[in-house]
Amino acid sequence: VGNMAAALAAEHHSKGGDLLRDPSGVNSDNVVAENLAAMEFRSVLPVNEKVLRAATFYKLSAEDEWQERKVIVTVEKLYFTRIDSEVLVDQIPLHEIVKVSKLEPGTRLKINMKKAYTTQQQEHGFEIHTSVEGYNSGRLYLIKTATEPTADEWVQFLKAEVKRAVKTFTKITMIEEYQAVARSIVNHGFFQFVVTIFIFANFLANVIQVQIHREDYIFWVLDVFFTTAFSVELSINLFAHWLRPFFYDPWNTFDLIVVTVSIVSLATQDSVPGLNSLRTLRAFRVLRLIGRLKSLREVINALSAAMVPVLNAFLLVLLVTSIYAILGVDFFQSRGENGAELFGTFTISLFTMFQLTTFDGWASGLAEPIFSESVFITPEEHAEAGTSPECDGDTRVLPDTFVILFFISFIVIVVWTLLPVVVAVLLDNFIESATQSKRRAKLLREKANAPMPDPLDPLLQALTNWETNHDLSHRILALYSSLDPDASNAIDYQQFLEGLKKLHFQPTIHLTEEDCERITERHKLCNPDKTISPGQFEIIMRLQVRQFIQRRLAEALLKHEDDDDAAILSVFKHMVLQLDALNSRIETLAKLVNKETFRKVQTQLEDSISSQEEKQPVIEEHPDEQLKEPVRGVCALCDDSRAPYFCVVCSCDLCSLCCSAHQKQTATRSHKLRMGLRNGSGSRRSSSTNNSNTD
Structure with a gap:
């Protein structure tokens, strides 16, 4: 019991508890310490910054609770403070605010995995997006206001102040400011829509002109108009994204080539006749739609990603076709005029084999001419051979086994096998590229609608x-x-x-x-x-x-979309929840056990101290001196601030609980203990006894 008491006392005193107090009690020393600590490490609002506007709103905390906070905007920063003090809770540099937008009623916001918050019809506010590379590391701040006009007013105010702070902090030149305006124009949806309409109109004019075969003045005017419009659009885009960002997008480079060729062909159509052929490139202007229509751009990107595997498959087809072309030259070149015409050289033979892949008259135009130059049997030859022709007076083509094997093997290997492989490779890589593109778009949407991540x-x-x-x-x-x-x-x-x-x-x-x-x-x-x-x-x-x-x-x-894996993850989640619940029950049970154990030890110690007090002689008082309170040193065992006892052998102060434990241990049972008293002058007076009669 003595060892347990000493250990329990040391643990309890280290937590700030009183000597024989119930663990559920409140320690006034802790309250004082917390009040003192509350005054430390608290940043306050700077007094040298000019306050532009201040108001009290509700800010969504990391625990998904609307907390009332004071919002203060100065020249450089936006501060959040508590209502009852000027202690800073958080701050945002104005030049690091990326976006300020109104919080529309009914918007569903995924704050974190605990809960998804849906704004109600009567709730209004705004949201502040910060820079990922800035002080706030891209955190999102949601502010709720009392009325909608207040939210609109603060959104406009913050936008103006952010624009001013960015201009002041980054020291934007006039050219950079104009470039920002040009970027906003080029990236605007209406501007892109107008350019798309112009491209369609230009393509329609080219179709009508080719259909009627006329070079009227009206078509020349339309050509000049569309070329000028596209030149202006390209100039604005080039100025807005000068220089590296412009050429980083390949579609901008394509637009530059098409518009430049159009200008050159239009300017030199009369002076340089040889350049009139450049006007035919006007038809390629419609391809500029690919860079502006998302669906077409996704198809082209998928085809571009599948180009390398498809080229590898085409190379295999070309190698096999070239082998057959060489065999055709070696075996069929000497078979009359048809053989020389179809397989005279390697290039002619290669073209013949590509014609065979299309099945365009391959039997009558390719196979039969080769057969006709092979073995023929006339009626006279039939008579000499003792055979009869199928039709009297006609010649009959005897089958050439090598020719049959040549053409059939090529059809089986190249047309039926390798060409479908090329198509399969194209489809496989196209689908994979399209899937990756959709996955990236999905990740971007999920990132935009993702819950606010924990800062840690x-x-x-x-x-x-x-x-x-x-x-x-x-x-x-x-x-x-x-x-x-x-x-x-x-x-x-x-x-x-x-x-x-x-x-x-x-x-x-x-x-x-x-x-x-x-x-x-x-x-x-x-x-x-x-x-x-x-x-x-x-x-x-x-x-x-x-x-x-x-x-x-x-x-x-x-x-997760797989039902089986989702079921496994659900089981894991349920197990984690059960472990958390079990852990909470264990902690609660441990607190109850500790409380009961403490009460039992407390009762035993009180009984032990009472029995020792019955054996202890009465300490004589000294009426000739002014006796004050007992000496309150620091206990050497448990650091308690109330230690009225002193061990002569160990030369250390002890509290009441450690003194009782000191008496019960075998090694210290014979030590002399003193109870010190403090007089008016502060000197120590004590009554000395041995352990047989010590309090």
Whole structure:
């Protein structure tokens, strides 16, 4: 009981508990420490920045709760503070805001895997998108306002301030500003629609002109008009994306070639007659639609991706066809005029074999002429041979086995086998490329509608690659060492936030004070002064890793289309939930067991102390001195601040609980103990006894 009491006392006092107090009680020392710690490590609103506008709105927190926050906009930044103080919760540099848009009622927003938030009809607000490379690492901020006009007013105000801040911070020149305007014009949907209509109209004019075979003045005017319009569109596009971004898109290069050829042909049609043939290239203007219509662009991209495998298959067909062409020259060149005409040279023989692949009159135009130059049997020859012809007076073609094998083998190998392989390779790669294109588009849509990621996800992703439990602990300890360069074994929130930003993750990890409160479970997993020890850090990170795995499992379950795999993932998810529930029950049971054990030990200690007090002689008081409160040193065993007893042999102060344990242990049972008293001058007076009569 003495050993258990000493250990329990040390553990309880290390948690800030009182000596013989119920664990469920409230320690006033902890309350004071928390109040003092609340005044530390809190950034406040800078006083030297001019406030442009301030208002109180509701901000969606990382826990999917609308929290009332004060939004303050200065010349350089947008701040979020608490309502009752000027303590900063978060801040956004204005020049790093990518987009400010109105939050439309009825919009379904996937905040995280826990819940999908749907705005109601009476709710209005706006959303702020930040730069991925900036201070806030691409975080999305959702703000709810009271009325719709307020949301509209703040959206317009923030857009104007962001534009001013970007211009001030990046020092945009006048040319760059005009380029930004040109990009907005070129990328506008209406502008692209007008250009598409012009391309269709130009193609229709070319079709009508070719159909009626007329060179009227009206067609020349239309040609000049469309060439001028396309030149203006190309000039604006070239100025907006000068220079490297323009040529990075191959469709822009194609537009440049087509428009340049059109200008040259139009300018030199009378002076240089040889260049009149360039006007025929006007028909290629319609191909510019490929770069503007998404469906056509996807088809061309898929065909381009399948080009290399198809060329390899074509090369195999060409090799086999060339072999047959060489055989045809060797065997059929000397078979009369038809043989020389069809297989006289390699190129003629190769063309004949390609004609055979089309089945265009191959029997009457290719096979029979070769047969006709082979073995013929006339009626006289029939008589000499003792045979009779099928038709009297006609010649009959005897079959040539080699010719039959030559043509049939080519048809079987090339036409029936290799050419379908080419088509199969084309379809396979086309479908694969189209599928990848759809998958990329789906990923972009999912990314646009994806839930707000946890700021620690890049770090947690790296930690989830552990092999053993010891390996995970080693990784967490190495991470803590990088966050604690002074090896003080205690990092505060500021060191935690700054250390995470220095880690080489993309995007950069950005945590706010609200995030720190969330991951430490409202400061329950850290010290009262808001510092984090290595053991506490490991508990925090293991908890975050477990939550990260649960989120990944939920995401995989939502994205997976296979029913069998989805069922397996559902079982895993159910197992994780059951383990979490079991863990919660174990923690609750442990708290109950600890409380009951503490009460039993407390009762035993009280009985033991009472029995010792019955044997203890009464300590004489000294009326000649002003006796005050007992000496309150620090207990050497459990660091308790109330230690009225002193061991003469060990030369250490002891609290009441450790003093009782000191008396019960065999090694210290014979030590002399003193109970110190403090007089008015602060000197120590004590009554000395041995352990047989000590309190």
